[in-house]
Amino acid sequence: MSLTLADAIERHILALLEEHGEAALQRVEVARLYDCAPSQINYVLATRFTPERGFVTESRRGGGGYIRIVRAGRPELPQLAAALRQAAEGVSEAVAIAVVARCSASGWLGEREAQMLAAMLRRDVLALPLPERDLLRARLLAAALLSLGQGR
Amino acid sequence: MSLTLADAIERHILALLEEHGEAALQRVEVARLYDCAPSQINYVLATRFTPERGFVTESRRGGGGYIRIVRAGRPELPQLAAALRQAAEGVSEAVAIAVVARCSASGWLGEREAQMLAAMLRRDVLALPLPERDLLRARLLAAALLSLGQGR
DNA sequence: TGGGTGTTTGACCTTTCCTGACCTTATTAT
DNA sequence: ATAATAAGGTCAGGAAAGGTCAAACACCCA
Numbered sequence: 001m002s003l004t005l006a007d008a009i010e011r012h013i014l015a016l017l018e019e020h021g022e023a024a025l026q027r028v029e030v031a032r033l034y035d036c037a038p039s040q041i042n043y044v045l046a047t048r049f050t051p052e053r054g055f056v057t058e059s060r061r062g063g064g065g066y067i068r069i070v071r072a073g074r075p076e077l078p079q080l081a082a083a084l085r086q087a088a089e090g091v092s093e094a095v096a097i098a099v100v101a102r103c104s105a106s107g108w109l110g111e112r113e114a115q116m117l118a119a120m121l122r123r124d125v126l127a128l129p130l131p132e133r134d135l136l137r138a139r140l141l142a143a144a145l146l147s148l149g150q151g152r
Numbered sequence: 153m154s155l156t157l158a159d160a161i162e163r164h165i166l167a168l169l170e171e172h173g174e175a176a177l178q179r180v181e182v183a184r185l186y187d188c189a190p191s192q193i194n195y196v197l198a199t200r201f202t203p204e205r206g207f208v209t210e211s212r213r214g215g216g217g218y219i220r221i222v223r224a225g226r227p228e229l230p231q232l233a234a235a236l237r238q239a240a241e242g243v244s245e246a247v248a249i250a251v252v253a254r255c256s257a258s259g260w261l262g263e264r265e266a267q268m269l270a271a272m273l274r275r276d277v278l279a280l281p282l283p284e285r286d287l288l289r290a291r292l293l294a295a296a297l298l299s300l301g302q303g304r
Numbered sequence: 305t306g307g308g309t310g311t312t313t314g315a316c317c318t319t320t321c322c323t324g325a326c327c328t329t330a331t332t333a334t
Numbered sequence: 335a336t337a338a339t340a341a342g343g344t345c346a347g348g349a350a351a352g353g354t355c356a357a358a359c360a361c362c363c364a
Contacts (some may be wrong), residue, residue: 037313062320064156065351119299120292147271189323214330217341
């Protein structure tokens with residue numbers, strides 16, 4: 001049960017989250033603190049603070065750059081979104097419309113939100129050849145539902 | 153999170169806008185106030201007070217010169233959508249976010265709708281190679297805004 | 305022992321910020 | 335008129351972040 005560097009950094013970030021409700025950090029600083037390559041921070045974010053696990057990250061480059069991690073709120077929608085993301089075969093237009101309709105009916109999506117989503121997920125808007133199109137649609141739907149899970 | 157010089161100047165201008173409905177300033181004065189190069193003001197204007205974000209700037213050179221910044225009126229959704237669709241180069245993530253923010257600020261998009269759109273238009277969600285990615289983003293954004301324009 | 309999974313690094317890239325040298329335009333003094 | 339002066343504009347370039355990706359490494363476990 002060796003504590004890897006990645007684990008240590010994960011705890012570091014979790015502690016910050018616990019204490020302040022959000023974790024704001026500078027990549028180089030954390031890297032220096034743990035004496036590792038800066039890209040190691042990206043690895044930790046990519047493997048542990050993913051949307052599937054209920055985290056949202058935001059960052060800015062350049063002078064005064066930063067990385068911010070926050071917890072996503074309600075668990076139900078993110079789970080639905082995670083399921084969608086794992087739909088490796090992608091999501092057809094018909095299925096997507098059905099999902100949107102169900103979310104709308106149950107109150108998760110407003111009338112306008114549902115309409116907007118449906119418009120964006122159309123075949124002719126995505127306009128990609130078929131294996132990729134359904135995959136993209138799945139990613140879009142997942143991103144949309146996930147984003148709602150984080151309140152605000 | 154470090155406030156950069158550009159951020160500080162942005163706030164300065166926003167405060168003026170908030171207070172007087174417009175911001176009229178002299179480039180050298182502001183530069184002196186923040187102890188920076190005058191061209192820094194142009195940088196702030198070029199990156200933050202753009203048409204995409206709903207600002208209009210006007211200026212005059214020579215003696216008695218000035219810079220004036222005002223908020224633009226409410227954008228017309230169908231026209232915005234048409235412009236987006238015809239953007240031959242596509243739409244970068246930065247521009248897309250700016251457009252969404254502007255529509256949100258002007259009341260066309262609700263908070264949740266803006267959040268959802270921003271999440272869907274991210275690079276890593278679209279996940280396509282670069283010429284196509286920006287084109288797809290343009291189509292998605294246009295479809296979304298247009299769908300709302302229809303409902304009126 | 306060999307293959308798979310997860311970790312770590314380093315080289316290279318993109319974005320953002322900020323300045324300084326040089327240019328253009330308007331006003332004012334001669 | 336012309337020259338001096340007083341604005342603002344442009345652009346290239348350097349510095350300061352964070353991002354990406356492939357390759358090397360490490361640790362299981364059949």
